[in-house]
Amino acid sequence: MSQDKIDIKDVTAKTYNPKTHKNKGDRFNPSNRIYVRESKGAFQQLRRYGGWFLLLLFAIIPWIPYGDRQAILLDIGQQQFNFFGTTLYPQDLTLLATLFVIAAFGLFFITTFLGRVWCGYLCPQTVWTFMYIWFEEKLEGSANKRRKQDSGKLTSSLLWRKTAKHVAWLAIALVTGFTFVGYFVPMKQLVLDFFTLNASFWPVFWVLFFAACTYGNAGWMRSIMCVHMCPYARFQSAMFDKDTFIVGYDVKRGEDRGPRSRKADHKQLGLGDCIDCDLCVQVCPTGIDIRDGLQYECINCGACIDACDKTMDRMGYEKGLISYTTEHRLSGHSTKVMRPKLLGYGAVLLVMIGLFFVQIASVEPVGLSVLRDRTQLSRENDLGEIENTYTLKIINKTQQNQQYQLSVDGLGDVSWYGKQTINVAPGEVFNLPMSIGVNPGNLSSPVTTIQFILSDSEQFTIAVESRFINKL
Ligand code: SF4
Ligand code: SF4
Known part of the structure; x- marks a missing residue:
């Protein structure tokens, strides 16, 4: 295999993990629910605050007025796409094509450089899923507790808490449906018509459709979407090379893994730094074990890094057993950030952004x-x-x-x-x-x-x- 390709490893799941999965058997079976343990740490904070910022932006934009109409309104019926003082018409849609090319090359550039950070930090599927997990954690308890509760009897207290969770999920789903449709239909009128039962069929249909998609995806499907349905997970490997930043486990430092007392000299016992606490697996939203090596299910969310860093702290070991790193660094070589593929994507991206501004400037009134x-x-x-x-x-x-x-x-x-x-x-x-x-x-x-x-x-x-x- 050539030097700049990542070697293929067999990472077939050998065992089902009783701490993360509902049923015995194939852990990648879509019906095998994953109980995700909450992870806290620097990367989770980054995702949480970044996610809140983007969510607020998404929710506020349709409410911003400009003159006597909505500042951003993509009016498909009237074929007018309003962005503050600029209105675009179908004949201006070369701009949209340029925007798609910018988005594609932006994604290629970021993926080549930082792997799947889009998936881990910005993808709506991840942002909404983590928001839904937060409600689950607050109302039903920790992942461990939830797994035990679900395999036991349905008590009245559990029923109440589960009902509250689903009400919260549905409320978020409905707000998401309204907000999304509010980019295409005047928002104030939409809300007013909906709650006075005067809305026409199609806006109501789309609000409920997107609400159902949000509830289904973030509440139930979660990693099934990432692992089994998302096309991006499949073609990302074409952009990866050995200098791409991925979430990686330092095998040389971690193995042989095994439990030990905090006071023990593990080197003398012939052990590496991994104490086999399994926390990195329990916090993983896609249910994988990063110690098996790079896997296409990994969305680069960094939850396992935060979990492992905490363990390293507790044990008095240096952090970074799991970290954002590269295949080259893991194998003892230096990482080459400036490389032809990355520079090529960056150059095309800059040209397309320049072209976009030229096109914007030449939109005629x-x-x-x-x-x-x-x-x-x-x-x-x-x-x-x-x-x-x-x-x-x-x-x-x-x-x-x-x-x-x-x-x-x-x-x-x-x-x-x-x-x-x-x-x-x-x-x-x-x-x-x-x-x-x-x-x-x-x-x-x-x-x-x-x-x-x-x-x-x-x-x-x-x-x-x-x-x-x-x-x-
Ligand atoms: S392996 Fe780590 S970075 Fe990858 S998805 Fe799981 S928790 Fe996130
Ligand atoms: S969290 Fe760290 S120490 Fe614990 S099992 Fe994972 S890699 Fe090993």
């Missing part, structure tokens, strides 16, 4: 398109002029009423039949049927290239090319 009348190429009018008919489509992309002036260039003297000054409301698409008449003596060829010109009160001008045809 008004759109003009010209449709020729296809039923009649040209006709002679009562004044003896050759007349061509068009429909001009004008979109006011600003947030204010606008007055536009229209003219045509490329034909010399023309007669304009229709409005040349129009008032268009914010976001309105104005269809203007009109025609142009030209004295046949001024036409030197059967087809003349012309330009329709639109200018607004601030001297912003756009020109759209079309044809004037003389087939008589």
